[in-house]
Amino acid sequence: MTDSVTTADQVTEYLKNHPDFFINQDELLLKLKIPHERGVAISLVERQLQLLREHNLELRSRLGKLMEVARDNDRLFEQTRKLVLGLLESQDLEQATEILKDGLEQDFNIEFHSLILFTHQPATLTIREENPDTADEILGDLLTGFGDKQASGQKVICGRIKPRELEFLFPDNHKEIGSVALAPLNFPKNVGVLALGSRDESHFRASMGSLFIGYLSDVTSRVLSRLVDATRSDG
Structure with a gap:
């Protein structure tokens, strides 16, 4: 009988295809540990929360930049409109x-x-x-x-x-x-x-x-x- 060895890639692929795997697996989630950049292991739940916070901050930053661009475009439009109307009305x-x-x-x-x-x-x-x-x-x-x-x-x-x-x-x-x-x-x-x-x-x-x-x-x-x-x- 041949032993079957599960590789990291297979685990990764399985979890991608079954994103709800950890539902009702609270005990398992708490046991899983992920190395942190500071050297202290954290749980998978903590890591997910950290990633969500980072993603939220990134989205807020992008939204802020988009709003800034929109305000600049509005200002440019109004300035251009004023100048164009003035030129057209020139005698x-x-x-x-x-x-x-x-x-x-x-x-x-x-x-x-x-x-x-x-x-x-x-x-x-x-x-x-x-x-x-x-x-x-x-x-x-x-x-x-x-x-x-x-x-x-x-x-x-x-x-x-x-x-x-x-x-x-x-x-x-x-x-x-x-x-x-x-x-x-x-x-x-x-x-x-x-x-x-x-x-x-x-x-x-x-x-x-x-x-x-x-x-x-x-x-x-x-x-x-x-x-x-x-x-x-x-x-």
Whole structure:
């Protein structure tokens, strides 16, 4: 007769398949001991309670983080809504640029920002104007992919950029900036860029989400296109 040896894996598998095995096995539960990290053996019941407490704390921590993210998203939505409505209600370029400036600085705590329009026919607007050929020469690869894409295909670039590019985008503060988010203003065509800057080198990074920045550039490009045309017509 061959002796049958029960392995640890078999016991484990059996208990997995029979999770109610220990019901009405109080005496057995109290006899089972599990080594503790402090070196003192504890009963299976105590170990289960400990695991449940730890799992509960982990769930509470996750819930807290989810609630924090939800609050941040609500705040971001309200700030974005306020800024977008202000831009849409702007009557002229000066008002639009002032609303954009105040929103970025006061509501979103953006340290540096730059709004640049590309044109071969500057009209002395209240917004900085640059020759598109000059912008293409300096920004080079940063503008590749912007082109005349529709809003849904816009590309937002986040991260660190070259000193010459920084100096073009932020002529007065380029030495203070560690990272940048660059979004195209391309409605109905490539009319310029919106650049946001931070002293923190990791604030704007390639892996971050760019939904807000892309959405803001969509709205800004449409508002500016309308107001620039109106200004030039009046002129």
